[in-house]
Each structure stands twice: as C-alpha cells, then as structure tokens.
Amino acid sequence: MIPALRRRLTGLYALLSALVLAAALAAGGMLEARALCRADEESLLQALETLAARVNSGALADSWLAELEQTYDCRFYLEDNGVPLAYTRQNGTGDLVAGDLLARCAALPAGQTGRFTFTGPDGRQYRCAALALVPANLRQPARPLLALRSAAPLRRQLAEVAVKYSLLWAGGVALLAAAGALLARIALKPTGEALRRQNEFVAAASHELRSPLTVIKSSLQAAADEPARQDRLLAIARAETDRMQRLTEELLFLAGQDAHGLTLRPETLEPDTLLLEFWEAWQAPARQSGHPLTLNLPDDPLPSLRADRQRLEQLLGILLHNALDYTPAGGGIELAACRRGKAVRFSVRDHGPGVPDRDKDRIFRRFARGESSRTGKEHFGLGLSIARQIALLHKGKLWVEDAPGGGAVFYLELPVGR
Secondary structure, three states, X not given: OHHHXXXXXXXXXXXXXXXXXXXXXXXXXXXXXXXXXXXXXXXHHHHHHHHHHHHHHOOOOHHHHHHHHHHHOOEEEEEEOOEEOHHHHHOOHHHHOOHHHHHHHHOOOOOOEEEEEEEOOOOOEEEEEEEEEOOOOOOOOOEEEEEEEEOXXXXXXXXXXXXXXXXHHHXXXXXXXXXXXXXXXXXXXXXHHHHHHHHHHHHHHHHHHHHHHHHXXXXXXXHHHOHHHHHHHHHHHHHHHHHHHHHHHHHHHHHHHHOOOOOOOOEEEOHHHHHHHHHHHHHHHHHHXXXXXXXXXXXXXXXXXXXXXXHHHHHHHHHHHHHHHHOOOOOOEEEEEEEEOOEEEEEEEOOOOOOOHHHOOHHHOOOOOOHHHOOOOOOOOOHHHHHHHHHHHOOOEEEEEEOOOOOEEEEEEEEOOO
C-alpha cells in the first residue's frame, strides 16, 4: 500500500512540476526568441540606415559596400534613376529582388522604412528592410534601398533556443521527480511506521483475544457435557471473561490515545496526600500477596500538581501491580516521592529479577513482555505502554532503572504547576 501510494504521489508531483516548469521555460524561451528576432531586425535596420546616410553624402564605393555587407552579414540593393547599380548585379542581390518586392517597397511613403519576409527564387527565406530614400530632386521618384539577410541563421538560433529549453525542461523534470520521490518517501515514512504499528497492534490484539475466547468456548462446551464439573468450568469461563474484559479496556485506552480522543480532567493535587491514599488502598492487596508495602515521603511538603487523579492512580496501579507480580513472596515493595527541580518524582521499587538493559525501553512498547512473564496469562504487555501514554499526556516521563541491590525501580516525573 505504501509503495503504491509513494509512486502515485511521486507521479503527481512530477506531473505538476513538469507543467509548471514547462510554463516557466516556455515563457523564458519566448522572451529569448523575441529578443533574438528584435536584435536581428535592429541590426538589419542599422545597416540600412548606415547605407542611406552614405548614399545621401554621395560618397559610395564598391569596397565600402562590400565591407558594410560583411559587417552586418547582409546584402544591399540600390537603384539609380530606376536602374540597379552595377554593384547590386555583382553581389547577386538583383537576382533575389523580384518585382512584387520592389512594388511593396515602392508603395512606402518617402522617408519611411518597411520590413518584409519573403522567399527568394532560390527557395530560401529572407528578411528584408526597405527604405524609400527621399531624392535630392523632389521631382524624381524615391530611390528604393534594400538590405537583405538570409533567415537561416536566425532560424538556427531559434532552434538552438528551443533545444536548450527542452533540455532544461527534461533535466528539471528528472531532478524534480527525484526530489519528489525523496520527499514522498520522507513524508510517508511516519504513515508507513504508523501503518506497521497498527498492523502489529491488530495482529497482537487478535492473538490475545483468541486465547480467552477459546478457553471460554471450550469451558462452556465442557460444562454442558460434564455436569459434575460445571461449577469449576464456569468459574474458569468467568475468570477468562474478566481477563478479556481487562484486555478490551486496555485496547480501548490505547485506541483512544492513537485517535487523540483521550482528554485529561486536571485538578490541583497534593502529591503527598495522593501517594498516602494510594498506599493505604493497596495495603490489603499487597499483604494478601505476601509483599510488605512501604511508603517514603520527604519531611517538607511537595509542591502541588495539576493532573488527572484517576489517570495518575491508574498509572501508579500499573506499576505497583507489575511490582507485586514480579517480586518473589516476602519481597518488599517501596513507594516514594521527592522533588527534583521543577518536577515531582514518584518511584515504585521492587525486589524482583530486574529488567535487562536491552529491555528497558522495549517493555514500554505495546504487547512487549519481560523474560519472566512470557508464560504468564495475566500479562498482555499493554500495562506499561498505557502507563507511559498517561505520563506523556501529563507532559511527564516514565522510565526504569536498576535498583541498588537488585530489582527494578520505575520513575515517574511530572512537572510542577502544569
């Protein structure tokens, strides 16, 4: 799914980039082509004006005409009393100038300049600048002056411009497509990770739910077939139902957190009072499981917190429940709280097997279990994940360290006044 989506995004990005780049380069190419045409036209007009100034001065030589044609890369056509000059016949311009072109030039008002494009007898296209030169004797007709240039060099320049901008477009599209592929990969990486985690979550949840359902179904079937064991089998089914209910509640909590649907109900709390009440509530369960539960509080009152009491009690309950499960009978559990700068730090210490370094971060992931609980049916691997989510909702942090002398100590640190 993610690779297909990445290909689609890359293709869409490349298409949009190609269209935008094509529009930008087309505008640039048209401007450059127009500048080339304007420069060619101005050069031709300048040559014609230079010739007209020399004709008016009366000093006109074949060598000078040849030099001027070479300078401006053009050919001239001149008449004197309606007869083409000998130079015009020598340079071959007279063969290019047809009657219709001369007629168009003759239609120009005296002193006016015209620009034409025509196809010569040789089949080539030419650009022409014509001037109806005002004669010294007004009774004589205007003398046509023509400057002609082959259109091939200009067309070659325009073709080079088109090729240049086409290559720029192709290279730009390739680079933008590569950049689009990279951006799509980066943009979809969180989505892919979230999808992977979702698939793992669904697979693990399905596996965890299948186990109690199987036990419930088989117990109910056996209770119907064996009336003598009915009470025992129904008790097993009820226990598995409670287990599945607890798992469902944990799954709903995590699903709500993923959907950003969980909200806190903050209130001002005194950490000393909160922990004291929590310790009193868990005294009996801890005593029944054979674990003495102690509480250590500082002499000075701890600063107040803005937190959700129910969620904090849920978090501390998860930590204490784990400590009771992993501590051997007779091992003590210690609750404590202290101030650390602008935060209050809670701790739950056990005297169990501890947590290996490689698992200190992994145990906070969903469906992750420690070594000693892999076969325990009471653990789904969701409790610590829920506890960390609650800590994050309070802008706090939760982590585990090795306890001095063995065991593990879980720390919860919450900012003061939040």
